[in-house]
Amino acid sequence: MGDVSIYDVAKVAGVHSSTVSRAFSRPEAVKPETRERILRIAGEMGYRVNSLGQALRRGSSNLVPLIVPDITNPFYGELAKSVAAAAGLRGYQVVLCLTEGDADETYRFLDAMSAHLSPFAIVAPSTRIDAGVLERTALARRTVIIDRVPQGLQVPTVFIDNRLGVKLALDHLLELGHRRIAYLTGTVGTYSAEVRVEAYRALVADHGIEPVVIRGGYSLAATERGAAEFLAIDPRPTAVIASNDLAAFGFISRLAEHGVRVPEDVSVTGFDGVPIGDNFNPGITTVAQPFDELGALAVAVAERFADDGSIVHEVLVPTLLVRRSTRRLL
Amino acid sequence: MGDVSIYDVAKVAGVHSSTVSRAFSRPEAVKPETRERILRIAGEMGYRVNSLGQALRRGSSNLVPLIVPDITNPFYGELAKSVAAAAGLRGYQVVLCLTEGDADETYRFLDAMSAHLSPFAIVAPSTRIDAGVLERTALARRTVIIDRVPQGLQVPTVFIDNRLGVKLALDHLLELGHRRIAYLTGTVGTYSAEVRVEAYRALVADHGIEPVVIRGGYSLAATERGAAEFLAIDPRPTAVIASNDLAAFGFISRLAEHGVRVPEDVSVTGFDGVPIGDNFNPGITTVAQPFDELGALAVAVAERFADDGSIVHEVLVPTLLVRRSTRRLL
DNA sequence: CACGGTGTTCCAATCGATTGCTGAATCGCG
């Protein structure tokens, strides 16, 4: 089955192996009737090009590593889906690399995949990118980051306008009459996460509102702590902007266990806009990222970077998705 | 950086390239001091073995395709996580293949990955496996299925005891005093899904209970239809066994929008035991699959199958995870 | 008939690593 090489096909077709190769990779360079015969025989013999031999010779494979901290987080799930779709369209295969939040793993994966001659890599970091280490990895000049990066780091990035996202959520809540609006953090230490809190602080100040930041997260312990922190605040906020959907889910769930209902008692907004938010109880009002665009741009930007070294920073615009977790303050 | 080959190292170290190769792949075959010098020089030069050359020569790569319908479904997310962990431990890299429910894609991915000389493949199907097509793919004799398969299909499998899972949920509800217990389906057409409904039908019959099957799903439309079907039933069931967590989430969410509360008005159990169920509102009582075991066994079984062709069927035992979505019938 | 031009195929080197075989050096032992 998989053990037919161009040599085998060449022998049967009575031509040289290089002709078989060209029949596939440069069709116009071989006489139509010869080509057809080769293709037919190859088909009959069950020949399939060996990507390895091809990649070795060409010096570049079609394997694109997607490095994420945690695939069970729906945000990364959506990201993986869109990247895989965009990559597939261009003939790439996504190699899934899970770091579990260990930054060193990122660089290890990058090294491992450069040994597979990956043309480029896509990284959704869980922490701020370490410029020094990144420079040292083999794929350094061919990696795109799905996050903001510190000034001066020569790496293309793709991410949403976080400030606008927070503004969207805040304006929505303000319009509903809320004034005591708190912010719930997640656990990840990405640059984006920091940008979001800072945006919250700045925007809220513009309205003369005192910022209140609650530490949230995903684990049972973190969500419980978040709920406890919230319940201890006096006077209690009437609305909460969560840094991401997952944190909002856990927060709402813990609140419910304490008899605090959403949106009746508190309005809560999520962030990311993962589809599962539709199936949450209540449907979560959230700042939605354009995932399809995100994946497509990540691949396109990475391809360009690898190709001509051009470093661009694509900033996507989020939209507000109003569902049922927010309501007008009575 | 990535452009150092064994020849470069060999030249600097003053030895033959084959010695460099052996220094890495068969350390005992080269004199300790020679080996150390080679390793040191290789390190200084930033040499990294080129997996492609290696795989081409060996006739087998370390790339393991994991083929799943939808990575944003938390079940497959958990599966991917555990498979990636188990694979990583043995030096494999998981290649993520997303079929979006298109069965043909499965076979296409299998073919594509056999061109990468994958040692074996792991498939979580979205439909019943097509024996005929599977046989025809190159990786056929090296694929393990995460699901039940029809009798007579010569393929190793890893999956949980679905009947026991349903029994766990049913017994729990019976013990809580429920008698009108319905079943909510998902949308996927896997063998496991079928087995679960049938188990429900059979088990419920043992208790003289009339089976009621509601068609659920993940999409907004499907969850709404499920809720509508449920609300139309008279007399209304007091408990529902969902075929999977995601379906349960959407169902509960739509029910809430109709003023029906869980668990106050209906008890609902999920199936799969995805961690996000903890952050759902309310925390979902569910039949938990042992994910870590699942991933580890999938890799182990696939490895054995590829190695000596032995076909085993591992059946894992699920456990009941009691949270807050079920309560005693008053 | 000779010659330049065009179209098609072949030859052979190459990508990077592995491995059976061979030859050389070293060791143990009588």
Added chain:
DNA sequence: CGCGATTCAGCAATCGATTGGAACACCGTG
């Protein structure tokens, strides 16, 4: 001191595909 055994390293073929350049046939033209 000499001989066989053992250890270690070099040689060269090989995995499968690609590609620059050579070779060949055939064309039309002068």
